[in-house]
Amino acid sequence: MNYVFKFPDIGEGLEEGKIIEWYVEKGQSISSGDALVKMETDKVVTDIPSPKSGIIVQRFGAIGDTVKVGNALVEIETEAGEATMASASEPAKANSTEAIDEKGFGVVGTIEVAGDGAYLPSSNEGIAIEQIVQTKSQKVLATPVARAMAKERGIDINLVTGTGPAGRVTSKDIEKHRSGSEAVGLVQTPKMQDAAPQTEHEFVPLTQIRKTIAKNMLRSKQNAAHMSVMDEIEVSELVTTRARINAKLQGTKLSYLPFIIKAISIALKKHPVLNAELDFDNERIIYKKSINIGLAMDTDDGLVVPVVRDADRKSLIQLADEIALFADKAKSRKLSLDDMRDGTFTITSYGSIGGYFAVPVINYPQSAIFGVGRISDKPVIKDNAVVPGKVMPISMSVDHRIVDGGEVARFLNFVLEMLAEPMLLLAYEGGER
Amino acid sequence: MNYDLVIIGSGPAGYVAAIKAGQTGLKTLVIDRKYIGGMCLNWGCIPTKSILESAKLFKRIKHGASEFGISGFDPDGLVFDWAQAVKRSKSIVQKLGRGIEYLWKKNGVEYLQAEARIVSPTEVEADNRIISAKNIIIATGSKPRQQNSFSDAMELEDFFSLEQLPEKPLLFGRGAIILEFAQFFSMLGKKPIIVSTGLPLIPKLDDYLEAYINKRLKKDKISIIPQEELGTIDGKLYHKDQPLDYDRAINCNLREAVLPDMNIELELRDGYIKTDEHYRSSVPGIYAAGDVNGISYLAHAASAQGVAIINHINGVVSEPQTNYPINIYSDPEIAQLGLTEAELKAAGREYQIKEMGLNANGKAMTEGASEGFIRLLFETKYRQVLGVQIVAANATDLIxxxxxxxxxxxxxxxLARTVHAHPTIAEVFMDVSQEGLD
Incomplete structure (x- = not known):
């Protein structure tokens, strides 16, 4: 029996991918789990393994082609006796549940659950896509005949301006639309050609990563009620402590980031609403049991957010090692979906590049993001005297729908206290009194 | 006296336009020389329907009651009390008239009972004063054309003042009203004759309905005599050597415009005020709505035009209405909407017609009203329904x-997928449309 393997929904909300490299040829024999194709998705570059053993009967798509989720990738002649899931020989339609149902194949299964937190902000894209689908499926007001005419003429009735009562699309509007669009085509095409050499605009198609970033940023801004707090903290003590630790360390040296992660992890335990998300549809708050800290990282392709899992249970050195590993992977674009999912809180250390205060965008649907600016030498007042100090600016945004101002202030006080006096990290590590 | 709008005539065009004008904040004055509501309310639509109902009930009791299991009276001894029928109709008219006055008052519309005369494009003279108006709507309606075949013929306007109904009325003219009047007399056991001034008897009706009407009149033993077949011998009217046997002639002639007195010159078309698609006359600021513009004789058409004019004055763009149902309150009723078969043919459209009788419909049978049919005319490409024709006791509502x-x-x-309640006569709509599916 022949089995058509469709490009699976390997992460929530993933819509399409680009074929980078084929690993199989027509007629080639493959085993279940063998890599079929290398795909660039809006999250990562990843290998798609075969869910079946058998012989490749056909490959769909050439290198560089964009494949929608649910579209056929390969047709496999499966070995006798092996259960087949489908024998459909027609190219699959989008939104196939069959592909999603394909659990149990090791790697696919893993990829399938991956997906969240890849970029800042990211995660549950599924929600957004569901909304888009709903918008599209909402019936435009039109007369039955107008619908039939639009269908027959291949006109998207959603694009037709209705002149009937309440904007109803009538048969006349369809007639007008057709002649209208023809006219537009004639007039506008030469205009565009004329305009191009004069203005010298360059039209660059969005990369998958840029599309995702754009979508996620917009979704965050549209959904979360952003509220930001900024503060400064004198960190001379932290600077000294870090230097002293690094003097003793072999291998990876500590940056300030592990200290910040540590302080935040400790504070999140005391302020769980900052490690939560609002599930508005179901009228509840989801408190996350794990503390998984996403780290916004700048790459040539765009922003990525690998996630340090269970940050509260890791030592400063372990955190430092993990950060270094992620930084390498991000640079070489080797972050896996697994590296980027399940974040519960995000830190952006924009100060490593530049900037003092910022208004960071929440990594939706998380409820908070913590931003660190560049540490500067500044005059501070200590014991009634102006003295030189090391001042770290911080900027934090929260989703005011579930996080109140008082809660942020208390959280920040606690975090900043630990950063001002890093020995407190030892005191609070593992739990408070 | 300055007004945004002066409306001359208070029939369905004038009074509806006035209410709409008042609602949209135009300072409005309605002038009518007679009664509020015009012909429609006072001696047209409403009173004729009232006396027709009396006649229908009379006939139903006389000829149908025993079948329904009602007895204990002598059908031959039943008497039609014309005076009471008229009284009933007048009380309805009064109530409706008061309703209009109330709506005018509520919306700030002023009313003046007087003869009006247009003295300039922005001035109307009435009640010995000059009234200024930014806009004028002429809604003076129409009346049956004068005829000279019957010197003693009475006008419809005077019909309701008759003390006694004629036994052998002669109805002269054409149109829906002649059919309604003929059946009115017939239902009361009188012997009406129709002298038709032209054929088809009812203009604008589909040939199929016209054929049904002829059949029905034959069954009612009402004869139609074409006017040209009339001859005169010794000053007396003859039809095929037979003297015309009638005791009262009633003028049911096709109608002609009633033009207001005016000092200005308005362009006319066949005696009606010529208007454009916004019902504007040839003089800026002066509109014409209803019968007087010759577009339609239907009250609901007049009202729709009145509203369209107010929209135009207010700069509101509204698509002109074209689908006016033609309703005839005959026995059974007849209703038509949209294109006729002849119009479909003339337009070169591919069409199909499906018809279904009421004789298998449960509700119609229980009501003893299974005479009639519903007829759908639709184009074949999308199966869009373009015309509907109904003969049924309640056709004027079914439409x-x-x-x-x-x-x-x-x-x-x-239509086919719309669930129609059972048992209803409207179910026939669903049934006939299912016939029209692929």
Missing amino acids: SEAGVLLELEGTVYD
């Missing part, structure tokens, strides 16, 4: 469903 269907460009598919 409203077709009105929505045509307004929304509905197809036989939409």
Whole structure:
């Protein structure tokens, strides 16, 4: 029996991918789990393994082609006796549940659950896509005949301006639309050609990563009620402590980031609403049991957010090692979906590049993001005297729908206290009194 | 006296326009020389329907009651009390007239009972004063054309003042009213004759309905005599060597415009005020709505035009209405909407017609009203319904469903998938549309 393997929904909300490299040829024999194709998705570059053993009967798509989720990738002649899931020989339609149902194949299964937190902000894209689908499926007001005419003429009735009562699309509007669009085509095409050499605009198609970033940023801004707090903290003590630790360390040296992660992890335990998300549809708050800290990282392709899992249970050195590993992977674009999912809180250390205060965008649907600016030498007042100090600016945004101002202030006080006096990290590590 | 709008005539065009004008904040004055409501309310639509109902009930009791299991009276001893029938109709008219006055008052519309004369494009003279108006609507209606075949013929306007009904009325003219009047007399056991001034008897009706009417009149033993077949011998009217046997002639002639007195010159078309698609006359600021513009003789058409004019004055763009149902309150009623078969043919459209009788419909049978049919005319490509014709006891109400269907460009598919309650006569709509599916 022949089995058509469709490009699976390997992460929530993933819509399409680009074929980078084929690993199989027509007629080639493959085993279940063998890599079929290398795909660039809006999250990562990843290998798609075969869910079946058998012989490749056909490959769909050439290198560089964009494949929608649910579209056929390969047709496999499966070995006798092996259960087949489908024998459909027609190219699959989008939104196939069959592909999603394909659990149990090791790697696919893993990829399938991956997906969240890849970029800042990211995660549950599924929600957004569901909304888009709903918008599209909402019936435009039109007369039955107008619908039939639009269908027959291949006109998207959603694009037709209705002149009937309440904007109803009538048969006349369809007639007008057709002649209208023809006219537009004639007039506008030469205009565009004329305009191009004069203005010298360059039209660059969005990369998958840029599309995702754009979508996620917009979704965050549209959904979360952003509220930001900024503060400064004198960190001379932290600077000294870090230097002293690094003097003793072999291998990876500590940056300030592990200290910040540590302080935040400790504070999140005391302020769980900052490690939560609002599930508005179901009228509840989801408190996350794990503390998984996403780290916004700048790459040539765009922003990525690998996630340090269970940050509260890791030592400063372990955190430092993990950060270094992620930084390498991000640079070489080797972050896996697994590296980027399940974040519960995000830190952006924009100060490593530049900037003092910022208004960071929440990594939706998380409820908070913590931003660190560049540490500067500044005059501070200590014991009634102006003295030189090391001042770290911080900027934090929260989703005011579930996080109140008082809660942020208390959280920040606690975090900043630990950063001002890093020995407190030892005191609070593992739990408070 | 300065007004945004002066409306001359208070019939269905004038009074509806006035209410709409008042609602949209125009300072409005209505002038009518007679009664509020015009012909429609005072001696047209409403009173004729009232006396027709009296006649229908009379006939039903006399000829149908025993079949329904009602006895204990002598059908031959039944008496039609014309004076009471008129009294009933007048009380309805009064109530409706008061309703209009109330609506005018509520919306700030002023009313003046007087003869009006247009003295300039912005001035009307009435009640010995000059009234200034930014806009004028002429809504003076129409009346049956004068005739000279019958010197003693009475006008419809005077019909309700008759003390006694004629036994052998001669109805002279054409149109829906002649059919209604003929059946009115026939139902009361009188012997009406129709002298038709032209054929078809009812203009604008589909040939199929016209044929049905002829059949029905034959059954009612009402003869139609074409006017040209009349001859005169010794000053007496003869038809095929037979002297015309009638005791009262009633003028039911096709109608002609009633033009207001005016000092200005308005362009006319066949005696009616010529208007454009916004019902503007040839003089800026002066509109004409209703019968007087010759577009339609239907009260609901007049009202729709009145509203369209107010929209135009207010700069509101509204698509002109074209689908006016033609309703005839005959026995059974007749209703038509949209295109006729002849119009479909002339337009070169591919069409199909499906018809279904009421004789298998449960509700119609229980009511003893199974005479009639529903007829759908639809184009074959999308199966859009373009015309609907109904003969049924309640056809004039049934047609409203077709009105929505045509307004929304509905197809036989939409009609077929619309659940119609059982038992209803409207079910026939669903049944006939199912015949029209592929």
